[in-house]
Amino acid sequence: MHRTTPRIAIVGGGLGGLTLARVLQVHGIEATVYEADAARHARPSQGGTLDMHPESGQRALREAGLTAEFLAGVRPEGQDMKLFDKHGTLLREEAARENDMDRPEIDRGALRSILMDSVDPDSIRWGKKLTKAVTLDGRSELHFADGTVEICDLLVGADGAWSRVRPLVTDAKPEHSGVNFVEIGITDVDRTQSALAELVGRGSLYALGDNKGIMPQRNGDGRIRAYVAFRTHEDWLTTCGIPFDRPDEARAAILEYFTDWAPELTDLIRYCDDTMLPRPIMQLPVGLTWESKPGVTLIGDAAHLMSPFAGAGANLALLDAVELALAVVENPGNPVASIEVYEKAMHEYVLPESQAASHHLDLMISPDGDQQMMALFKQLDAMGAEGTDAER
Ligand SMILES: Cc1cc2nc3c(=O)[nH]c(=O)nc-3n(C[C@H](O)[C@H](O)[C@H](O)COP(=O)(O)OP(=O)(O)OC[C@H]3O[C@@H](n4cnc5c(N)ncnc54)[C@H](O)[C@@H]3O)c2cc1C
Structure with missing residues (x-):
C-alpha cells in the first residue's frame, strides 16, 4: 500500500466512506477513515433493506471487488411489491422473477459488514467525532471531540446528513x-x-x-x-x-x-x-451544486441528502465513492483535479435522482397517494410497452 501524497482523510465510516476506502485500497492507495461511533458494533441497528441498482450500487460493488460477497447476501425476492388503498384493496402487485437481479435487496447491516470486512482494519479510527474542519492553503485541519487534531491533503466528508465537512464547500443545510x-x-x-x-x-x-x-x-x-x-x-x-x-x-x-x-x-x-x-x-435543496474547493469534497448524504422515496441515497453514496476513488487514481498527487472530475460527474448524475426523490414524496404522501402511484405505474407500463414495440 503506498502512502502519502496526498494524505487522504475520510470522515464517516458509513456505506459511502467504507466503499471509498475499499476502492482506494484496491488500487493501492492508503486512506484513513475517522468514524464517530465508538466501535464497529456500537450501533444496535443499521437500518432496513436497500435495493441495489445496477448502474450505481451494483457497479460500485463490482469496482470494489465485492460482487461474490454481495451475491451471497442479496434477496432478489425482496423486489416483490404490493400497493394498497386505505380500505385494504390491493391495487397492484409485482412479483420478482426467480433470481431477478434488476434491483435485488440487501439489508443495510449485511452490506455494511461486507464493506467493513473488506477494508484494512488499521485504516479505521473509531470514536473520532469530527467537531470542526478548517482549510489552510488547500490542506485541511481536522478537530475531533477527543481533543486531537489531524492534517490531510484531501478531506472527504462522508459524514451523512449533518456533515461537519459540508460548511467548507457550501452554506446549504438540510x-x-x-x-x-x-x-x-x-x-x-x-x-x-x-x-x-x-x-x-x-x-x-x-x-x-x-x-x-x-x-x-x-x-x-x-x-x-x-x-x-x-x-x-x-x-x-x-x-x-x-x-x-x-x-x-x-x-x-x-x-x-x-x-x-x-x-x-x-x-x-x-x-x-x-x-x-x-x-x-x-x-438538501434539489439541484444543489458548488464551485470545487481545493482539497475538500463530499460524498453520499453529506453531498446530496434526499428523501428515501426514490430508493437512491445508498446507491448514490456507493457510486460517489467509486467515481471519486477512480478520479484520485487517474490524477495521482493532484487532489484539485480529482475533485473537479468527480464533482462534475456527481452533480450531473445526482440531479435526476434528487428530483425523483422529491417528486415521489409529493406523489406518495398526498391526499390520494394510492391513485397517484397507480397513475405513475400506468405511465411506466406505457413507456415499457413503447420500449418493447420499438425493439420489435
Ligand atoms: C428511512 C430511510 C430509508 C432509506 N431507504 C433507502 C433505500 O431503500 N435505498 C437507498 O438507496 N437509500 C435509502 N436511504 C438512504 C440511505 O440510508 C443513505 O443515503 C445512505 O446511508 C448514505 O450513506 P452515507 O455513507 O453517505 O451516510 P451514512 O450512512 O449516514 O453514514 C455516515 C457515517 O458518518 C458518521 N459520522 C457522522 N457524523 C460524524 C462526525 N462528525 N465525525 C465522524 N463520523 C461521523 C456516522 O456515524 C456514519 O457512520 C434511506 C434513508 C432513510 C432515512
Whole structure:
C-alpha cells in the first residue's frame, strides 16, 4: 500500500466512506477513515433493506471487488411489491422473477459488514467525532471531540446528513421535506404474526392515502420494519404529543390517526414491538451544486441528502465513492483535479435522482397517494410497452 501524497482523510465510516476506502485500497492507495461511533458494533441497528441498482450500487460493488460477497447476501425476492388503498384493496402487485437481479435487496447491516470486512482494519479510527474542519492553503485541519487534531491533503466528508465537512464547500443545510416517519417493526414475524407476514410477503408494501402511509418491508433477519408516514410540519414529531418512549400509549396514539383505515393494515401498528423511532425526513435543496474547493469534497448524504422515496441515497453514496476513488487514481498527487472530475460527474448524475426523490414524496404522501402511484405505474407500463414495440 503506498502512502502519502496526498494524505487522504475520510470522515464517516458509513456505506459511502467504507466503499471509498475499499476502492482506494484496491488500487493501492492508503486512506484513513475517522468514524464517530465508538466501535464497529456500537450501533444496535443499521437500518432496513436497500435495493441495489445496477448502474450505481451494483457497479460500485463490482469496482470494489465485492460482487461474490454481495451475491451471497442479496434477496432478489425482496423486489416483490404490493400497493394498497386505505380500505385494504390491493391495487397492484409485482412479483420478482426467480433470481431477478434488476434491483435485488440487501439489508443495510449485511452490506455494511461486507464493506467493513473488506477494508484494512488499521485504516479505521473509531470514536473520532469530527467537531470542526478548517482549510489552510488547500490542506485541511481536522478537530475531533477527543481533543486531537489531524492534517490531510484531501478531506472527504462522508459524514451523512449533518456533515461537519459540508460548511467548507457550501452554506446549504438540510431542510424538512414536509414528511415525518415513525419507524416501527415486528420481530420474528412469521412466528409471531403470521397474518401480517403473509400480508407483507417477501418484499415491500405501500398503503397510501389521506396524506399518510403505512409502508412495511421484509428484512433478511425475519423482521418486518415499517415506516408510518405523515405529511406534517417540521416540529410535529416533538409537538404531536405521541409519547414515543412509552410504546403502549404511542401505539394507541398513532392508531388514532388511522381509525378509518382497514384493520388488516393498521394491525401493523397495533402489533408492533416496542422499538419506535421518530424520523423527520430531511433533504438538501434539489439541484444543489458548488464551485470545487481545493482539497475538500463530499460524498453520499453529506453531498446530496434526499428523501428515501426514490430508493437512491445508498446507491448514490456507493457510486460517489467509486467515481471519486477512480478520479484520485487517474490524477495521482493532484487532489484539485480529482475533485473537479468527480464533482462534475456527481452533480450531473445526482440531479435526476434528487428530483425523483422529491417528486415521489409529493406523489406518495398526498391526499390520494394510492391513485397517484397507480397513475405513475400506468405511465411506466406505457413507456415499457413503447420500449418493447420499438425493439420489435
Ligand atoms: C428511512 C430511510 C430509508 C432509506 N431507504 C433507502 C433505500 O431503500 N435505498 C437507498 O438507496 N437509500 C435509502 N436511504 C438512504 C440511505 O440510508 C443513505 O443515503 C445512505 O446511508 C448514505 O450513506 P452515507 O455513507 O453517505 O451516510 P451514512 O450512512 O449516514 O453514514 C455516515 C457515517 O458518518 C458518521 N459520522 C457522522 N457524523 C460524524 C462526525 N462528525 N465525525 C465522524 N463520523 C461521523 C456516522 O456515524 C456514519 O457512520 C434511506 C434513508 C432513510 C432515512
